[in-house]
Amino acid sequence: MSRYEVNSLLYRLKKDAEFRARFTEDAAAALAGADLTEAERAAFVARDMRRINELGGYLHLVMSIPGLAAH
C-alpha cells in the first residue's frame, strides 16, 4: 500500500503543522517510522515534489503543502 503511504504523508504534511515543522527540521528523522520504499523515502528527504508526484503522490497535494509546494 505504498501509494497510500505517500499520500497519507503528503496529507499529514499539509494539515499537521507540527509534523511539517519536524519534517522541515529533519526530514529523515520525521519519516523514520514511515512504511516507504527507498525511492519514496529519498524523494521526500530531497523534498522532490516532481518525483513524489511520479511515485503516486496526488497533484493537488504536491502543489499545496505550505512551504514545500511545487508551483
Added chain:
Amino acid sequence: MGRIVFAGAMSHVLDPGYYDRACGEHGRRSVLAAMAEIARMGERLSAQSPEALIVVADDHLNAFSFNCVPALCVRIGRRVQRMVQDHAEAFDKVLDHMPADYPLHEALANAILEQGLASGFDLALSWEAPVDHAFLSPVNTLHGPRPIPPLVPIFVNAFVAPQPTARRCFAFGQHIARVVAQSPWNVGIIATGGLSHFPELSLPRVGETDTVFDRRLIHCMERGEHGPLQELTAEELHKTGSHEFLNWMVLLGAVSPARAEVRYFGELPRINLAAVEWALG
C-alpha cells in the same frame, strides 16, 4: 411544485492573484473577465430568489483524505464551514478572504439523500466535511455582497480513482431534478471546475490543456446532446485533464435536455476558463 430556476457551471479558482502568479498579466486579465461574466450570472440567479442553491463540486483531498473518499456525498446539517489551511498555498489561498461559515438548506439536502437511498443511489452523507475553493470561490463570485441562499453542497469524487462514471453522475443529476420537482422550493444549481487542466494529474504537465476536447464538450452542451457525454470514460477525462467535468455531468442530468449558452471561454496555459449558463424552459 418546485423547480430549478437557474443552472450554471464555471471554473472554480476565481482569483486574479492566483492567475497572475501562474500565467502573468494575461492570466489576471482573463480571470477578471470570467469573473465579470460569473457576477452577471449571479445577478440573474439572485433575481430568481432561489430558496436553496445546490453546489456540485469536488474535494481536493482536503475533506476526505484518506479515511474515506465517497463517490457521491451529500453535505447535510445546518451549517458548513470554509476549509481552514494554515499558510495556504496556491488554490487554497483563494479562500483566505471569504466568509468562514454558510447556512445549509437542511430539508432539501435530506430529501436528496433520503430519496436517493430509497431509489438506488448509495449516497454518502457528511455532517462535518468543510468546503474548499471548489464550492466557495464560485458561490462568492456569483453573489458578491448580496446574501447567499442556503446551500446544498454535493461532493463528487473527481480525482481519486476509481471515480463514479459520467453516466452515473448524469443519472444522479436526474434524481436531483426529480427531488426538486416534488419539493415546494425554487432552487438554483451550479456545477464547478474545469475546463481542461492538469492532464493526468502530472506535475510536469501542469500548464497543458486540451482545447479540442473542451470544444467538443461545449459543442454537445450547446446542442443539448447529452448522450455522447454520458459515454465519456475515466481514461478520457484523466488524459485530457477533465476530471472535474463529472461535476458538470450531475448538472447536465438535472437540466437535460436544456441547451447551454457559453458566457465565457478563455484559453490559458494553466487552464481553460469557462462560464456556462443553461436556458431553462
